[in-house]
Amino acid sequence: MQESLDSGLQVGLLIDPQDQQVEVYRGGEPKQVLRSPQAVTIGDLMPGFALSLRSTW
Numbered sequence: 271m272q273e274s275l276d277s278g279l280q281v282g283l284l285i286d287p288q289d290q291q292v293e294v295y296r297g298g299e300p301k302q303v304l305r306s307p308q309a310v311t312i313g314d315l316m317p318g319f320a321l322s323l324r325s326t327w
Contacts, residue, residue, distance in 0.1 A: 271295050281312055283321070290327050 271282050275297045284293040292310055294302040304310065310321045 281315055283310060285323070285326065287326050292323070 271284060271293075272295075274282055275295060280297065282295040284295070286292070290306045292304045292307055294304065294310070296302075306327055308322070308324055310323065312319055
């Protein structure tokens with residue numbers, strides 16, 4: 271993921287269905303770990319976007 275961020279990726283999501291968590295990566299910031307979220311939003315980059323994860327867990 272770090273290589274992608276170094277290449278200009280603004281945000282990356284790593285979804286782990288086994289542990290029911292999402293790691294959110296943004297350039298220059300520490301990763302954020304979300305535990306069993308029902309949805310993930312990235313309002314500052316994609317207003318109105320919501321990735322539903324209900325069926326994933």
